[in-house]
Amino acid sequence: MHLAKLSTMKQAVYFSFLIFFIFLILCCTTTSAQSPAESPAGPAPAPSGPIHIIAILKKAGHFTTFIRLLKNTDMAEQINGQLKKSNLGRTIFAPPDSGFSDLKLGTLNSLSDREQLQLVQFHIIPSFLSVLQLQTATNPVHTVAGDSNEGDFQLNITSSSTQVNLTTGVVNATIDDTLFTESGRLAVYQVDHVLLPLKLFGSASLTPPPSKPEKDDGTNATASVSSGVVDPNRQVTATILVGVAAAVVFSLWL
Secondary structure, three states, rough: OOHHHHHHHHHHHHHHHHHHHHHHHHHHHHHHHOOOOOOOOOOOOOOOOOOHHHHHHHOOOOHHHHHHHHHHHHHHHHHHHHHHHOOOOEEEEEEEEHHHHHEEEOOOOOOOHHHHHHHHOOOOEEEOHHHHHHHHHOEEEEEOOOOOHOOOEEEEEOOOOOEEEEOOOEEEEEEEEEEEEEEEOOOEEEEEEOOOOOOOOOOOOOOOOOOOOOOOOOOOOOHHHHHHOHHHHHHHHHHHHHHHHHHHHHHOOO
């Protein structure tokens, strides 16, 4: 009778430990499957002191062509200097290298120095605009390039619940990301296309998109993790827990 009670107690303890370790294993694997890889929840906090637009773009990466244009037209130094002196701030729409690669071959080289300057200036608004302010901006929006009311450098902004769109009369672009923001001073937004003003481009100068399917180049790593890829470190933890559970169960069974 005593042995039967002891056996029953062993079985109860056995199942309690088994359920406990199964629960730990499930917690580890479930958490790793549901937790996406850490990514910036927005632009990094703005450092105190002088702002350098080139440093911001270099840190973001993939803005080589736009950086070159900012330097060649001396707009980089003008922006940095204006931010030190002016209280109005600046808003910059920065196309990545992929945006410039969509242009027809030789498009930039066909522009004069003055036209390249106007192209860069067309990407700059002479005031600070947050995302909320962009969504409620009055069209046409004035840029540094010239008088938007004449239509030559007219930029219109439209928005929906999910995105902000820019229209030039030549090309439509979308704001993809906020690269930098410091309230009242500077906002830098990544746009998917170069903003082509009607003054310089009478017709669209974008090349047609390739017909071949997109390849996974690793840019969707966050999405892959969030869809259920397990972190290797958590896999090791789960394996150790399984081993401990097996050892405990074996000792209790004896």
